[in-house]
Amino acid sequence: MNRVTWYIISLILFFSPLLSAEENRGDVRERLEPKGFIYGFGLGINQELYSGYDRRVVPLPILGYRGERLNVLGPFISYDVVQNSGFKFTLQAAPRFQGFDSSDSDIFIGMQERDFSFDAGLGLKYQRDDWNIAVSSMFDVLNKSDGYELKTTVGRAFKYGPIFIEPTLSVSYLNDKNVNYYYGVADFEARSFRPAYQASSAVNTTIGVSLATPIFFGGFTRLSVDYTFNDSSITDSPLVDRDNNLSLRLFYSHFF
Numbered sequence: 001m002n003r004v005t006w007y008i009i010s011l012i013l014f015f016s017p018l019l020s021a022e023e024n025r026g027d028v029r030e031r032l033e034p035k036g037f038i039y040g041f042g043l044g045i046n047q048e049l050y051s052g053y054d055r056r057v058v059p060l061p062i063l064g065y066r067g068e069r070l071n072v073l074g075p076f077i078s079y080d081v082v083q084n085s086g087f088k089f090t091l092q093a094a095p096r097f098q099g100f101d102s103s104d105s106d107i108f109i110g111m112q113e114r115d116f117s118f119d120a121g122l123g124l125k126y127q128r129d130d131w132n133i134a135v136s137s138m139f140d141v142l143n144k145s146d147g148y149e150l151k152t153t154v155g156r157a158f159k160y161g162p163i164f165i166e167p168t169l170s171v172s173y174l175n176d177k178n179v180n181y182y183y184g185v186a187d188f189e190a191r192s193f194r195p196a197y198q199a200s201s202a203v204n205t206t207i208g209v210s211l212a213t214p215i216f217f218g219g220f221t222r223l224s225v226d227y228t229f230n231d232s233s234i235t236d237s238p239l240v241d242r243d244n245n246l247s248l249r250l251f252y253s254h255f256f
Contacts, residue, residue, distance in 0.1 A: 035066045040219060040253035042074060044097065049183075049230065051241035052105035058097050062253055073251070078123065090123035092136065098182050099144075107239055111189045114182055117144040130157045140178070147178025162215045170206040170226075183237040194238050202231030219254035 042060035064072035069080040075095045082089040099114035121138035132155045139148045155168035180199040190196040208226035215221075226247045235243045 035068070037065050037256040038073075038220075038253040039063050039256065040251065042249065042251040044247070044249045046097070046247040047242075047245040049234065049240045049242050049245055050100060050105055051107040051239060053100065053107075056097065060251075062251065064253075073253075075118075080125075086127045088123075088125040088127075090125060090136075091120075092123050092138070093118065093120040093141075094138070095119075096140070107194065110191060110194075111185070115142075115144045117142045119149070121148070132156070145178050145181030147175050147181060149174050149178060162213050164212040166210045166212075168206075168208045168210070170208070172204050172206070174202045174204070174231075176201045179231075179233055183234050183239055185238060197237050197239075199237060200233045202233040204231055204234070205229045216252070217254070219252055222249075222251045224249045 040062040042062055044056075044058040044060065046056045046058070048054060048056055060074045062074045064074060066073070069083070071078045075093075077094070078090050078092040080088045080090050096117045096119050099116050100108050100111075101113040102108045102111060117140050119138040120141045121136060123134060123136040125135075126133045132153075134151075134153045136151050137148065138151070140146055149172055151170060151172040153168055153170040155166050157164060157166045159165075176199065179202045183197070184199040185194055185197040187196045206226050206228040208224060210222055210224040212220065212222040226249075227244065228247070229244050234240060
């Protein structure tokens with residue numbers, strides 16, 4: 001069974017138990033995502049797969065807006081073109097915080113720099129009760145990798161007093177251009193300690209949980225933790241020395 005077939009089967013398995021649920025407006029999720037103009041800050045810490053490169057820290061000042069259709073959270077932007085019976089068809093854009101240069105680790109010496117990029121694409125979201133399903137197709141619009149990512153996420157929101165908790169499960173398909181750009185080694189980059197490597201497409205699985213609350217400093221705080229199981233196409237790369245990785249994101253926002 002190839003990766004694309006496996007991905008499609010995963011979509012069917014994710015959708016089937018939820019489409020039969022009794023319809024509800026998802027009151028917990030509405031309270032989880034209040035609307036208005038916001039400012040604040042974000043911090044992302046990602047455990048890197050690359051050998052000798054322990055973690056990536058990305059600070060993000062936030063100035064944005066959360067509305068009925070338009071959502072802006074710093075560089076993360078989405079606009080709901082269609083909203084109907086729990087379905088949302090969305091245009092979206094987001095930075096891709098990946099890449100490296102030769103100063104990040106000895107394993108990269110003699111390699112061309114791999115740049116951050118910016119993705120844009122389409123999304124389909126479905127909400128019923130406090131369940132949420134999101135399917136997205138994102139493309140590299142800066143032509144760094146010329147790659148794309150297909151991703152499905154399922155989550156459910158729970159409320160415990162002033163604390164909102166949302167566990168999620170995601171499956172993502174990265175095409176061969178995306179994977180090879182960030183994890184491949186070209187022939188001219190090969191060394192005795194770093195053989196040439198042509199990466200193929202990958203299917204990664206991520207489990208995560210986010211905690212959100214409005215109780216701190218009159219604003220809204222969200223902490224998200226994800227653990228990703230990476231495909232062998234990535235972990236077989238001579239640039240990589242671990243199979244799985246952990247990422248953490250902290251956002252604090254306040255309404256004007």
